[in-house]
Amino acid sequence: MIGIIIIGDEILSGRREDKHLVKAIELLNERGLRLSWARYVGDEPEQITAELRNALAGSDVVFSFGGIGATPDDHTRACAGAAWGRQLVLHPQARELILARCKAMADQEGVPFLPDHPDTLRRLDMGRFPEGATIVPNPYNQIPGFSIDQRVHFLPGFPVMAWPMMAWALDELHADLLGQERQVEHSVIVYAMAESVLTPMMVELEQRFPGVRVFSLPSVDHPVHGRHIELGVKGVARDAEQAFAWMQTNLSQIGASIGPIMVR
Known part of the structure; x- marks a missing residue:
């Protein structure tokens, strides 16, 4: 570290x-x-x-x-x-x-x-x-x-x-x-949904993908997106991509309204 x-x-x-x-x-x-x-x-x-x-x-x-x-x-x-x-x-x-x-x-x-x-x-x-x-x-x-x-x-x-x-x-x-810990972040804007609703999925994601960390960044007055949560994952590229795809599938299943996807 x-x-x-x-x-x-x-x-x-x-x-x-x-x-x-x-x-x-x-x-x-x-x-x-x-x-x-x-x-x-x-x-x-x-x-x-x-x-x-x-x-x-x-x-x-x-x-x-x-x-x-x-x-x-x-x-x-x-x-x-x-x-x-x-x-x-x-x-x-x-x-x-x-x-x-x-x-x-x-x-x-x-x-x-x-x-x-x-x-x-x-x-x-x-x-x-x-x-x-x-x-x-x-x-x-x-x-x-x-x-x-x-x-x-x-x-x-x-x-x-x-x-x-x-x-x-x-x-x-x-x-x-150098390069041993190169990580990427994938995140998506989730509109008007409480973190408590998303928490079980976040817990399961980290259990399914041990090398990936999930993050949730809520905002109540964003000038463009209004009330929303930036929900994402970070980890080694391949693991993060797989975890994010799983997350997107689950967001769709619970009827989440989503906005832009970001990759860093």
Whole structure:
């Protein structure tokens, strides 16, 4: 399974809108994968450590977004170390990448590059990862994220950096998973029918087709369809197609009034 952890008080307070969830689903879907779970955590070290300890103790592939900078409210690197039981050390490759970035910035500004300047040393803190971690390259500004056991990945909160880094990790570290869970959805609009009437059919469908999940999305004031239920199935293509055909037959038998059919 694949999960994500999104870290930051600014998300929970509403000062910033989370965009990682939708994009993570998109990146996974493009590769025939799906998101199994998501967690939101504020900038509270104990809570972050607890979430990361659970992630490291499990077997899921996990992407953590946010909190890997070097300001006082960035706790993720230290929490990852605590959760894994490892001290933070300056990763040699991260050190070289960060120094190269600092030199490039100095060159752009037309000022001397000073490796021992306090600003440079503070930036190097962003390369302090739990001992034994590996880096996740950052194509935007070269300041890397990191992975533990090449399974739990720590990315910045900035979408412009985090999303290509997640794509890289999926393609380079989890190529064996790609396409294994490619799923499709088939659904149909059912007009003016209570979910309670449809529930027995939904239960039977999941019993008949164990690899398929059924979903029901009711709406009372849709601008086009009015009161209706979007009733559908999702699963591996062949199983989903068979389950949906069975569903259509049963809807016809109970006299349901149906509208458009959708495939995603």
